[in-house]
Amino acid sequence: MKSKNKTSKPTAVIILGMHRSGTSAMTRVCNILGVNLSDNLLPPTKGNNETGFWEHLNTVVTNEELLDAFDMHWDDPRALPSRWTETEAAKAAREKILAFLKTDFGTAPLWGIKDPRMCRLMPLWDPIIDELGVAPAYIIMLRHPLEVVRSLYQRDGLSDGRGMVLWLRHVIEAERATRGKRRTFVSYDLLMQDWQRAIEGMVGQLGLPFEKTTDESRAEIESFIRPRLRHFNFHDTELYGSAPLARWTGRVFAACRALEQDPQDTKALADIDMVARELDQAGSYFDDIVGEGAPRERKLRQEIVNLRRKVTERENWANEQISRVAERDARIVRRDARIVSLSEELNAAAETSRQTTSELMIENSRLHGEIQFIARTWSWRLTRPFRGISRIALRSLGAMRVMTHHMTVKSAVDAEPLGNHKFRAQKPNPQLVLASPWRFLPSGWVEITYEIDASQTATPFLFADTGQGFTEANRFRLPTTRDGFGRVIVRLPNHVSALRFDPVHFVGTFTIKSINIREVSRIGLGLTALARQLRQVASYSDTRKRN
Structure with missing residues (x-):
């Protein structure tokens, strides 16, 4: 699958696409095939891309801070402010982006970055990538808009109308920002059904220096690309059968599919421009209406964040208590087991003691009987005087200081x-x-x-x-x-x-x-004491005579 790079510059693979359009899956496949994503990645979230977002953490944070400076959020359907790239917030974001791209990617020959917010913020990102001396290659993920809308409703509770306008904003702005540049459109359907054909077509169009697919990398990709994770699948008739949907969403979706086959399709580009103009005209009416509710929505969003944090803290506290209770129960079980073991040992020791006592009593009775038998023998009676004489003799020796x-x-x-x-x-x-x-x-x-x-x-x-x-x-x-x-x-x-x-x-x-x-003996002890006193008296007399 390895293709010769068309430029000697380092290559930056920029994965664009609306939220829930398969950008995470595409980014992970590129990573397995040799694209460096750095280690500074957004962690996966339970119930939301559990296999991972594969998004650069600083990129997401900086993009969200920039939108926040415009009183917007990722799900805000309004157009960005006029000349927003010249604002102080955009200039500050530019410095941050330039700094962390240099730190995290440096001189890496092939690196990639992904964040759906970049679909709308490419006018800020493109000059930064050009300043780094990197050749960008754009991959735009394309998924059926009704599937995206339904997924956003299930995950975030967004209405169908809001989800549709968001899809249009992201897709139109990503297409217009990359028009005439090194880019390709990749169908989410094709990636799920035949990822290898999708990647080969993409590499052929962009000339990316991907690593050759091995059995190991193929197995890793196939364990990651899971069609069963796709919860929605809509037919095109559901999109084009409705006149309001077909006029904007259907026309843009059809145009992007045409660009997937022919990146220079003039009719497709004209259709996208027409919808973009009409969307901007309509936005001049409804953007103000949405903007009026933005502060309240922002306040509610912050309250939700605070409540979620409190819930998380409470869950952590509850889990800690559960862990402590489990640990206490385990200690009680171990203590009870130890008590049972000690009881068994004590019972065994008591039984052994009873047996030993019984044996000693039997042995004592036997020895007592033998002593009585010996004491009744003629030999013991005849030698009694001699034994007494022996004891007297030994004590006498001691009395004479001989023993x-x-x-x-x-x-x-x-x-x-x-x-x-x-x-x-x-x-x-x-x-x-x-x-x-x-x-x-x-x-x-x-x-x-x-x-x-x-x-x-x-x-x-x-x-x-x-x-x-x-x-x-x-x-x-x-x-x-x-x-x-x-x-x-x-x-x-x-x-x-x-x-x-x-x-x-x-x-x-x-x-x-x-x-x-x-x-x-006492006599000897007294004589010893008397001799000690006589020596002291004699010593005292000699001292007086010398004086």
């Missing part, structure tokens, strides 16, 4: 064993459970010596468990190590079942070189 417990680490909490009595503290207060080589743990007065190799000074704690766990009541703060060594005498509670040693208060490595606990 020493060389403690070892049985288990560790928050401390990783590294071997060779070395540990890595994973938390600031690692805990070491100690074990004695004897069958019992020390109690009463004891002397504790310990040696800890660490990067920081160690201030250890010792906890004694008497069957109630390691509590603060049986916690002993031991002296800080000096050169890694510490010594202290404390009184441990009776019936110690476990000892816990907390060596350091930092995260890092340390080595427990030794922990020794020696039982001390």
Whole structure:
């Protein structure tokens, strides 16, 4: 489909046509075949060209602002003011258009732009395009006027008479603005029925450098060109069967169809000029009447815009509330599911606990029976005196300061064993459970010596468990190590079942070189205290003699 461009200049494809005449569909097809539309496009609207307008956003805004400066809107059927291109509003619009065309299209070799308002505003746009050094190529979309009128009534509530005059204004002014220039008329019917033939004919007339159609681009176009989106289809007899319609609308529609086949058809051009003159003459009467109602219509239009904005805000608020309620319901569902899961886990844990308790009771009964059986045996009864003697002997050794417990680490909490009595503290207060080589743990007065190799000074704690766990009541703060060594005498509670040693208060490595606990008799403790006092007295006497 690629055709050689007739000019070395960049090409601007200008798509003209009355609203609802298929300009959006044509613009999208051109875009797929290589025409740059820029990224600054008007977004699609639900219920109104949902496949997209493909209109340049700044173009639409600037054109609408210019019409607004003339107290007009896109659906105003009046003629534009005399010498409107020389007004300050037109000059300001010209500067805006020139600026955003340079920004958005720059030196693009093939770009396009579309806005139905341009049908009436081409006297302003043409000099701007010429100043950019771009060769324009005009595509005028032609759709049955009754289909356009009915579509405008359904979408905007416009009356048939107003829609017909609007159609005439747009088509006549687009034709007269592009007469003698590089242009083509494209039938909306042909685009919907056989888009490829319509595009090939258009490219042949204009010499557009479109990209070659590929399977991918063909599939994309056919997914976009949807004949089912066409809601109205009128026969020509409905247009020409009415004398009032046939005189203006029918004659212009027939003339444009003739120009579609022969762009130089003199009779068709003469018919359009005749209708244009009569429309201008009639406009000199009804334009003032329409103009009188323009301020009120403008006010109502602004009220409609404000109401729509409020409705949109209310809908957004309602959607937000619905979303919050849905989120809350989802949280409740997740919470209920979690509660059910936890209930099931608790029930399972309770059942497991009951089974474990039952098993422990059975095992306890069995062990109690075995103990009773052992206690009734002759061997146990005969060795009772020897066991008593053994306990007395061990306690005697302790009373003579002979019983020493060389403690070892049985288990560790928050401390990783590294071997060779070395540990890595994973938390600031690692805990070491100690074990004695004897069958019992020390109690009463004891002397504790310990040696800890660490990067920081160690201030250890010792906890004694008497069957109630390691509590603060049986916690002993031991002296800080000096050169890694510490010594202290404390009184441990009776019936110690476990000892816990907390060596350091930092995260890092340390080595427990030794922990020794020696039982001390009261006599020995008293002698030690007496010896300490004698040493203090002797030291005091020596000091007085030297003085």
